[in-house]
Amino acid sequence: SNEITGVISEVRLIFRDALYAAFPMASALGVKPAVTLTKDSKNGEFQCNNAMELCKKLPKDLGFRAPRDVATKIVECVPKNDVIEKVEVAGPGFINIFLSNAYIVKEMNNAVKSGSAKPTSKMGKVSKDSLTVVDFSSPNIAKDMHVGHLRSTIIGESVCRILEYQGHKTKRVNHVGDWGTQFGMLIQYLKEKFGENPKMEDVDIQDLTGFYKGAKVKFDEDEDFKKVSQTNVVKLQAGDEGCKAIWQVLCDVSRKEFEKVYSRLGVTVEECGESFYNDKIPGTIEELSALGLVVQDGGAKCIFVPGFKIPLMVQKSDGGFGYDSTDMAAISYRLRELKADRIVYITDFTQGDHFSMCFRAARMAGWYNPTSADVVHIGFGVVQGEDGKRFKTRSGETVRLVDLLDESVRRMEESLRERTKEGKGSIAEGDIRSTAEKIGYGAIKYFDLSRNPTSNYIFSYDKMLDTKGNTGVYLMFAYARLKSIIAKAESQHGVKVDATSPEFNMQMTHKNEHRLGFELLKFPDVLSSVTSTLSPSGVCEYLYNLALVATSFVTECKVLGSDEMESRLALCEATAGVMGECFGMLSIDVPDKI
């Protein structure tokens, strides 16, 4: 099969088989194989914890009195294999499992010999025909992107990359807010500021939020302005050319600002905004009505979903369509026209109920069921300032994304210049700025992705840009350290490893080499787990552990000029290779030199 397997799956398989061979009734008794990774490799790399539970559930006439006896029986059923060095029954009945060093060496040897220096090659990439639609970023036209959109953008990009890494097809959708009643006032405001026929080139609105606020103030204060605004909405929805042209200018101007952010962050997303579904809404409502799902409620058309206090409003009492109408048309389109096998929506958690209702309504309509498609919402927590409140600027405004990116890069540039002045590091003067950009953006991304998406987080530049601890900066330094060892081997020792040559063989005798090899061989398992859970934080966790283990390896095992130089260099290269893949999935552009 082309399922990805790694060392964790190998060991789990061996113990699953041993468990069922020893106790064929285990599964009927509801006992599932339980093999976990240990925290401390002193007691082995893995532990099997089935004996205690099984002992309680086994029929008494089988004669197993203590969990230790059960454990011993399982151990007896482990066939001879080259993966496990030894097993021990410990304490009340735990089974400690020690990996064979020879196995790690052999697997690492195969991995580096395949030429890619990455222990993934033997597995190949899983290619699946399934399509995942990822709805992310999705800012609103004529408003700035804020930190919430930043989280959605960063998480969404990473979710797509994780899927694509293994050959899954994705459709990256930017569901921009480009439709709705607010456009009446925005059109009017734009006309008044830039004339009846504004051209995109002449309209200079860097501060979209300011523009939006200006329009809103006028709308609330000026009755005449309010009236024309309302007629604009009707005209726009009826397809009036003049209104459409101005609406288009507003979209283009905003798009230009969004694109700046996407290109700085290396994000790719295809715009398919709310307006795209406009002509699909009436048909959707008709269909839902014919199914008997739509109820008239105070003039509005609503869908009541069991378990929710407020309904979905698919048509307002004035006949207009809103957020709910669009999302019902969108989910129908994605499931039935695009034939998505999976849809992932990424927004802050406050929209959780909205999506639950949409998903439920789509199921009531028979558009999908749990076996035909998987529809999920990843709802992330709010970003808080260091005072624990919603992240705002000093003057109380929501923080503009671009300012936040600038600040991170500015601080990083400052500290890199400081370092260079002190004679540390190896970045040329001319590369400081671009390195600061990579690290600055990378640090923000890692800060965001390493957190469990559902929890709120406190935004702190100091924590984010710390060179120590679980930060993107630490990881980038750890990576650069490996790269620098590899570069020095060549420049100072004239050594470049050719792992593919027949003479080359990995030698791994030091315990830190063993630990690092083990960590690397987990990669395929990590991949399959993060792909099924769609969790960039799983990639971060793995990357951080790998960096820690790699750092103790290079600290305690001399590489340059040692007897084991070639083999150790190959280990450095393999590690940098895997770290590079992880950075890639997190969309962190990591510098080789810092």
Ligand code: ARG
């Ligand atoms: N534009 C929305 C906002 O800024 C997010 C849209 C999310 N996607 C969706 N299909 N509703 O909150």
